[in-house]
Amino acid sequence: MNIFGMTCAELTEEMSGRYGKGEYHAAALFREIFKKGRKTLENAPEFLASPALARRLAHDVQFPLCRISGMREDGVIKFVTELADGNTIESVIIPARTHATLCVSSQVGCKMGCTFCATGMQGFVRDLSVEEIVWQVYAARFVLKRHIDNIVFMGMGEPLDNFDNVIHAIRVMSDQRGLDIPQSNITVSTAGHIEGIKKLAEAGMPRLRLAISINAADDSTRSALMPINKNFSLKALKEALRAFPLCKKGVFFIEYVLLSGINDSREMAVKLALYVEGLPVRVNVITYNPNASLPYLPPSSKLVKQFCDWLVEDHVFVRKRKSQGLEILAACGQLKASLSHAP
Numbered sequence: 001m002n003i004f005g006m007t008c009a010e011l012t013e014e015m016s017g018r019y020g021k022g023e024y025h026a027a028a029l030f031r032e033i034f035k036k037g038r039k040t041l042e043n044a045p046e047f048l049a050s051p052a053l054a055r056r057l058a059h060d061v062q063f064p065l066c067r068i069s070g071m072r073e074d075g076v077i078k079f080v081t082e083l084a085d086g087n088t089i090e091s092v093i094i095p096a097r098t099h100a101t102l103c104v105s106s107q108v109g110c111k112m113g114c115t116f117c118a119t120g121m122q123g124f125v126r127d128l129s130v131e132e133i134v135w136q137v138y139a140a141r142f143v144l145k146r147h148i149d150n151i152v153f154m155g156m157g158e159p160l161d162n163f164d165n166v167i168h169a170i171r172v173m174s175d176q177r178g179l180d181i182p183q184s185n186i187t188v189s190t191a192g193h194i195e196g197i198k199k200l201a202e203a204g205m206p207r208l209r210l211a212i213s214i215n216a217a218d219d220s221t222r223s224a225l226m227p228i229n230k231n232f233s234l235k236a237l238k239e240a241l242r243a244f245p246l247c248k249k250g251v252f253f254i255e256y257v258l259l260s261g262i263n264d265s266r267e268m269a270v271k272l273a274l275y276v277e278g279l280p281v282r283v284n285v286i287t288y289n290p291n292a293s294l295p296y297l298p299p300s301s302k303l304v305k306q307f308c309d310w311l312v313e314d315h316v317f318v319r320k321r322k323s324q325g326l327e328i329l330a331a332c333g334q335l336k337a338s339l340s341h342a343p
Contacts, residue, residue, distance in 0.1 A: 001060045003033060004131035004138070005168070008177040018060075019053060027177050029057060034178030037142030039063070064135040068143060079144065083108070083132060087125055089156055091136045099149035104136045106166050107157025112191045113227045116215075116259060118291050119156045127162040133169035137179055151186045154211070159188050160196025167203055183207045189255065194232040194240045201244050210244070211253035211284075212237070216263045217271035225262070234275065241279055254283045260297040264307055273314035283311060283318045 001018070003011060012026040019025075028046035032038045040058055041047045047054040065084035072078050077093040092103040108125040115121070140148050151173060153159040159166045166188065174183045187209040190196060200210070214234075216222035223229040241252060254276060258264045276283065285308050288298040299307070304320060311318040 001057075002062050002131055003029070004062075004064050004134045005129065005172070007171050007175050019056070021053065025050070025053070029061070030175070030178050033061075034138070034175075035180070037138070064129075064131045066132060066135045066139070068139060071144075077144065077146070079139070081132075081136065081139065083128075089128065089132075089136075091140065091155055093140055093144070093146050093148070095146075100146055101150040101152055102137060102140050102146075102148045103152050103155045104133060105155035105157055106133060106153055106159040106162045110157045111161055112158050114191060114213075114215075115225055116257060116288060116294060116296050118294070121294065127165055128157070130165045130169045130172065133165065134172050134179075137173055137181070141179075148181070149185060151181055152189065152211075153187065154189045158191055158193055158196075160190045160193035160200065163196050163199055167200075167205075170205070170208065184209070187211050187253065189213060189253075191226055191228045192232050192237045193228065194236055197237075197240045197244060206245060206247040206250075209250075209253065211255055212241070213255040213257070214272070214275070215255070215257050215259075217268065217275040221263060221268075225259075238275065238279070246280065251280045251282050254281050255286060256283055257286045257288050258299050258304055258307060259288050260299040260303075262296070264299045264303055266310055269307055269310035270314065273311060273316050276316060281317065283316055284321045285311070285318055286321045 001014060006014065008027055008030045011030055012023045015021045015026045015029075025046055028044050029041065032041060032044050041054040044054075066081050068079050069082040069088065070080035076095070079091055079093075081089050081091065083089065087108045089105040089108055091105060094101040094103065105128065107127050109123050110117070110119045111124040113120045137148060137151065140146050153166065170183065170186055170188075173179045173181045174186065183205055184207040188200070189211040191213050197210070200208070213226070214222070215225050217234065219229060219234055222234060244252075246252070256263075256272065272283070285304065287301075287304050288296055290296070290298060308318050308320050
């Protein structure tokens with residue numbers, strides 16, 4: 001019984017069919033695993049009168065065949081998960097004064113091929129299953145013993161390219177009887193997958209946060225950096241965002257990675273300001289995190305500040321994001337894991 005792929009309501013239905021038991025026992029099992037991180041039911045009062053059922057569940061409940069195979073820490077914590085087929089993914093815990101954020105992966109590799117991203121350059125192997133996505137949160141909380149408040153789908157992969165599994169994983173993560181991470185604390189980041197954005201608009205998750213990686217506000221530059229733009233143009237992307245049903249006071253988070261000499265000029269700042277005009281946005285300016293195998297350089301800190309000032313002059317709400325985890329290759333665009341030859 002694959003509990004990591006179920007909400008509590010789905011587990012209740014499964015237990016009714018398998019064992020003739022209902023919400024009372026299902027909610028207890030869900031709580032023991034996802035709230036307390038336990039693998040047994042010995043201490044659950046709901047099962048004291050049903051030891052035979054507790055033994056059956058201990059035998060039938062399946063945990064994902066995942067294990068943490070490596071970890072590095074430098075302010076942030078990057079951990080590597082080895083999956084059942086030998087492929088690996090990377091996740092990052094980002095601590096702050098009042099909370100901690102977990103950056104999760106949604107695919108092994110990525111199809112998008114963004115030329116400044118280490119994950120994109122390694123290619124695509126496969127989607128992660130619901131349980132492999134949820135396991136990253138479980139591992140951060142109960143294996144690494146870190147309290148996780150926020151989730152960002154900004155790890156390996158394009159989340160909206162693995163739409164069904166990502167959305168169901170979010171439903172499992174946000175179930176109040178288990179991991180209990182509010183959907184308002186979950187951000188899905190996309191390279192501009194318009195079909196996925198349209199499906200997300202119909203998913204009934206109005207409090208979910210949406211981040212869009214832009215990185216250039218003209219089609220020629222963006223297509224050179226992000227091949228997805230050849231299929232989903234900036235104009236079509238803006239139309240999809242205009243039609244998106246944001247909740248009251250909701251905003252889009254626009255991610256803009258500054259690359260020296262490519263998208264950091266005054267002209268590019270003007271184009272970006274014009275592009276986001278009319279949209280409720282918060283622009284996050286991110287200095288490129290260098291990778292020895294890629295031909296880009298970060299701009300100087302002076303130019304980064306100047307670019308942000310230009311946006312402010314053009315009445316854009318902008319935040320300069322501080323890169324963390326550079327020394328352990330855990331920063332934005334640096335995640336890359338070893339791959340097996342599994343199809």
